[in-house]
Amino acid sequence: MSQTSSRRTSAKIQEVARLAGVSIATVSRTFNLPEQVKPATRSVVEGIARQLAYYPNRSASTLRTQRSKVLGVVLPTLLNPVFAECMAGIAVAAKERGYAIIHATTEYQLANEEQAVSELQSRSVDGFILVVSNPRTSRALERVRAQGVPYVLLYSREAGHPCISVDGEKALEELIERLAGLGHRRIAMVSGQLQASDRAQQRYRGFVAGMSRLGLDASSLIEVPFVETAVGRLAELLAQRGRPSALVCSNDLLAIRAIRAAHLAGLVVPRDLSVVGFDGIRIGEDMTPMLSTIVQPNEEMGRRSIALVSDAQSAASARRPVESVSLEYYFREGESCARAPEGYS
Amino acid sequence: MSQTSSRRTSAKIQEVARLAGVSIATVSRTFNLPEQVKPATRSVVEGIARQLAYYPNRSASTLRTQRSKVLGVVLPTLLNPVFAECMAGIAVAAKERGYAIIHATTEYQLANEEQAVSELQSRSVDGFILVVSNPRTSRALERVRAQGVPYVLLYSREAGHPCISVDGEKALEELIERLAGLGHRRIAMVSGQLQASDRAQQRYRGFVAGMSRLGLDASSLIEVPFVETAVGRLAELLAQRGRPSALVCSNDLLAIRAIRAAHLAGLVVPRDLSVVGFDGIRIGEDMTPMLSTIVQPNEEMGRRSIALVSDAQSAASARRPVESVSLEYYFREGESCARAPEGYS
DNA sequence: TTGTAGGCGTTATCAG
């Protein structure tokens, strides 16, 4: 009953060594450098270890080797499925490579970025995976570089940093072209605060470029600072005459809200209004109408990020030129995007 | 340029001690037992520490104190927003209390539960927050108890274990009553694999109880083993005559898919079919129709779980009777649930 | 192939 099996001796490795008739060094090697241990010895040690349910103490090992086998992940929030999906990919790949993940969310607050990095540094993570607001000005990123551990930026594309992303600018340009092909002329972009995210800026640039190229008015930018308020604000705008026939949203969460706003404004999507998102969150596929969107391989991005930092980890010294990865995106047809209404231009 | 500031001396605490003119013991105390250090000394040390950007090495501290200030979280997946929301709550509360989180997902695979726990144990977490398939048979849970660290079960309700949950059984019973009040007689329950989750079972029991109490046929259980296939399967069923007028889903993700299935079957929700979910994921509020559902306070549940284990942590010895927490749920009206079609019974 | 032993950075005990 009383689980007071208080072993004060501890040092289970000693126990294993004793029972196996070897030194603790050999036990250690059995785990870390098995090939250096005679097979016979090894299997004895392994047997005993299993019996005693012994496994090396990670803190001790970390202290000694200066390697924690923990990676730090900093991202805005897990409440946006795009990051949850990304995290899922990260988790899988990390596990495969023997890393654990400690994450911190910034809630889109710049101040939190730096704090998150500090916290993770104090946990002596071996590397960082970061989704920052803006790589160019990020003090968090500075801190990471100062420390010299490997890192990779997710979703950003910034020369001089290892990034994993898709070309959002190009994607948006193509999207505009597609919409124009469907007869849309009045197209508005809905975005979160542009300055809060270089991803949003990237996509916005594509919007402007695409519109300009077709000679369309690219001035319709609807910035919704707080996602919570997006619906009301959008509904108002959509109720006005002269409203756009298509809404291009900077991310899927906004697109979903835009669809709701349209509904509140008495519009039917996609009959009266086309709405397209960006991110390709899975849940968009289950919605009705199914969300039309530009799909990024979020989980893969997560996986690749682990590959990158963990490779950099091993490479260590050879600080090569920084290798970024640009992945493919694609347009998911969905059902929230259709031909522009007749006589609408 | 070359960041080869290779300090071979390391031991920054020594440096701090030296510059502050004290021993490393005092430096340590300044961080851990500030009240034992003369204010004057303390501020000197703090100043130097800040200058050198010194912070205690966690691994060393963990090794010495046998406390990592890391908590382990095991949950099915982050791709279901219900767990992502929960995790968000966990993260906030953990941060407040100085804990970091390492999580592992099971992907609803029993085998992974135990492996996840082992992995986390090897990372010497100070406690566990678990969302397991079934507390009664969980070997993972056994392992945790064997180790003797504090833990708490999320979403489960099982005597003998500290649990944080809402009363899903009662909630479903009440829901049935509500639907009956709206004229629904043919009500079916849509669930994932029952045996894969005691939460689902709990809710199902409530469904049966509620139906029986009203003298309704409670035999309509639609089990969709793989969520991925839910839509197709449901659409088929909904296309048949004699279909239910209301669908009660064991979770919101299923409800969203049910709505899609209804659409594919040519039905309009809620005019032709009412659909209700369970969980209260936020995104349900942004959908059109807004998801009617039973809302659990997911983030709060996460927060409370941290409170529980971290308190148990400090209490340590006094193993009190196990205190579970049952939180309030509520029905979110939404728009996916309405009066039953005329002449439908 | 295996053993010996120093030290990773802290904390806690015990003196002073």
Next chain:
DNA sequence: CTGATAACGCCTACAA
């Protein structure tokens, strides 16, 4: 209030 000093459990030259 402060200092000296053992561990904490492991890894890795270096020796054997």
